[in-house]
Amino acid sequence: MSKKIKETVRTLLVEGKIRGFLGLIERDGHVMPHLFGDPQELEHLSLGDHGRAGDARYPLNQILIQLMRAYPEETFAVLVRGCDERGLRELFKWQQLREEKVIPIGLGCPEELARACECEKPFPDNLLDGPKGEKVEGQKVARVNAMDIDARLRFWKAEFDRCIKCLGCRNICPMCFCKECTLEEANLIDSGEIPPANPTFHLVRAIHMVGRCIDCGLCEEACPADIPLRTLYKKVAEIVSEEFGYKTGYTVDEKSPFNIIEVK
Amino acid sequence: MGECHYQSGNVMANKRMTLLQKLLEFSGLHADRLRVRWVSSAEAAEYVREVSGFVEDIKKLGPNPLSVKRAMRSVRNEQKD
Structure with missing residues (x-):
């Protein structure tokens, strides 16, 4: 499944469009976050599936915030699922990340993971690879x-x-x-x-x-x-x-009702 | 609303109160245990009426089920028995 993602990231790296790709790597049987700077490392790319679908996920956006504080002028690509994309949108609004410096690499979640999560939207709009799964009704x-x-x-x-x-x-x-x-x-x-x-x-x-x-x-x-x-x-x-009437992370221009100061 | 000394302060507070009441209800506490009313400093009588009414209503709901003091008292009573 990771072929499309690997190719896209490789092109971005080779063309110098990004300083690095923040994703996951599998090493010695462990999945961990990794900043890919060298296209050759991509053969060890992991999409966060270890034993089960999506059982080795990490808060990549949290690491991205640290990265971008250290390298504010650089552009990074980051692996995002539906939830991570919602996170990016809110982090842009909260001015924790700069939209023009982030290239999302979208991954859709398999049904098994979407069900376990009771996910309302188990794929990013910016979908590059993986399924465009259906909304799961929560219990x-x-x-x-x-x-x-x-x-x-x-x-x-x-x-x-x-x-x-x-x-x-x-x-x-x-x-x-x-x-x-x-x-x-x-x-x-x-x-x-x-x-x-x-x-x-x-x-x-x-x-x-x-x-x-x-x-x-x-x-x-x-x-x-x-x-x-x-x-x-x-x-x-x-x-x-x-x-x-606010849904967190679903829009790019609308802010949380708790952040809007209404002056009448 | 919106006539607060802090301008939109009561509008913002009202949103938080709505959220908190719903969340209390979900956590197993009656939403009526939390009440917000807007009374100006010139309306002493209304203030008294609101507070008295709240006290009356809260008494009907009974003691706070999360009260630590009450839990301690019942432990002590059990030990006595």
Whole structure:
């Protein structure tokens, strides 16, 4: 499947259009992020499928932000799935990346991955390779919505009680770019307490995900306590879409309702 | 709305309140436990009426199910038994 991608990237590199391609490489049986600068390395290119489809994904956009801070005048290509493309759009709006310096290399997700993700759009508009999969109707949020209010409280309390406050969800998040984080602000969140304030800690993060979360699901994958974080953030997306008509990462010109300062 | 000293401050606050109420509901807490009302500093009587009404309504909902104090009290009572 990676043939088209390899050829496109090789051409970009040879023609000097990009300084490097940020993608994934397989080495010694491990898949890891890699900045391809030499076309010859492309034979080891990985698309993030190791044992299962998309089980070796990384927050490439997060690395891209670091790269572009170090080399602001250079142009880079980056491997993007549907979620990553949504992420790029928001990061352009938040001025964390410069659109004219980024060339997305679009990869569509296989049905198996789209189903596991309950993905609303499992392919980027800028699709180069891979399938243009169908929207998957979600069950995760619906299952919690269907519980009565006391059952919901018991459900989330038990889930959040397992939190060891490793901050893995935040650290892996490609959309968390703040230099100062509320979750580490001692005046707001008690330090040295495990589990952290339940449910405040996780609701604070959920609120901060408004207009940011692009539903990549890396937080839930990273969580050592198996907290269904994605269900929580999917609900946030549902609320923002239903109440304010905003869908994060689907448009290039529209900003999150929580970022627009309305003066009447 | 929009007549805030901080100009659009209440418009922004209102969006956050809507979101938070929905999120509380999803987390298993009654959205009615959070209320936002706009009262000017010249409307003391209305302020009192709003707060009294809120206290009355919140009493009907009963104690906070997440109260740490209450959880500690019930643990102590169990130990006594």
